[in-house]
Amino acid sequence: MTTGTPAPFTADDYKARMDRAARSAADAGLAGLLVAPGPDLVWLTGYQVPADTERLTLLVLAAGQEPTLVVPALEAPDAAKSAGASAMTLRDWTDGRNPYELTAPLLDVSGRFGVSDNAWAMHLLGLQHTLPDTSYVSLTEALPMLRGVKDAAELERLAAAGAAADATYEEIKKVTFGGRKEKDIARELADLLRQFGHEQVDFTLVCSGPNGADPHHSPDDRVVQDGDMVVLDFGGLKHGYGSDTSRTVHVGEPTDEERRVHDIVREAQTAACDAVRPGIACQDVDRVARKIITDAGYGEYFIHRTGHGIGVTTHEPPYMIEGEEQPLVPGMCFSVEPGIYLPGRFGVRIEDIVTVTEDGGRRLNSTARDLAIVG
Incomplete structure (x- = not known):
């Protein structure tokens, strides 16, 4: 860290x-x-x-x-x-x-x-x-790219924020999920972000079971059940620069379908991160992730852009979405966060912050992207 x-x-x-x-x-x-x-x-x-x-x-x-x-x-x-x-x-x-x-x-x-x-x-x-x-x-x-390309000092801060978010995820996996309200787990996420150095917490989403099909569901009084898929999405500012990461966990053993959907999202997210390099257009990152999900039969359930820029705010240009022809250049930082959302059932999202390097891309989040089993 x-x-x-x-x-x-x-x-x-x-x-x-x-x-x-x-x-x-x-x-x-x-x-x-x-x-x-x-x-x-x-x-x-x-x-x-x-x-x-x-x-x-x-x-x-x-x-x-x-x-x-x-x-x-x-x-x-x-x-x-x-x-x-x-x-x-x-x-x-x-x-x-x-x-x-x-x-x-x-x-x-x-x-x-x-x-x-x-x-x-x-x-x-x-x-x-x-x-x-x-x-x-x-x-x-x-001037959409006024703040879009980060210098070395800014990248240092973004890396520190990402590491703090990673530490938060490692700790939240240890807590009990089943039988607790979403908003109580969200409160723990916020406390952990502050514990690991965030001066500002922007969001702590805990989206369990059918609530996981709403990408921006606000944690509420729903009690997390055994058998729930739970989307976690959290971030804020550390040293004035943003973190934003998503992982999906499961309370107890998942079904074969839940594992399959998670594997598809993980494949799409990995491929999109691997595609990052100078010179390609922002929309190409979106296309890589979207094609994998569409080819697997879930295209209509990927309902948002693949990513957004991050810096002194957690959402800013550039955006990884069809029609955005801005080429990637070294120093850009953005999320890569494909997802699948099945209405009334569950959702899956995996998100890392990636920075463009001279010859590719580097993730600023390093926690495991497999489907973690929690209690």
């Missing part, structure tokens, strides 16, 4: 990210980027807004222009302490002033800007009212 605390990102790291983002925006024909509180702002500056505030906070990035963070005056001291503060200018505003008029001089009055996806509509409409000739496009649409 990866141990220790990685060195923090520096002001130079954040400056390099902001400079690269501004250049990428210019290359995409944008006048700049407008980044609201959320994962993009944290990744670019290291600044985590203290609360979900309604007051405008906005990072303005444009090629040839000093990065500027427009921030409420009462939050400016916290912003000034962020790791990337020295790489940007702070422009604060006080209640009673119009923050959009304060921001307007930083923008090309007729430019087209990329806007982070989680920006408040209130703020975007305020900017449009102040600068009616500007236009906007979502950051994911304009």
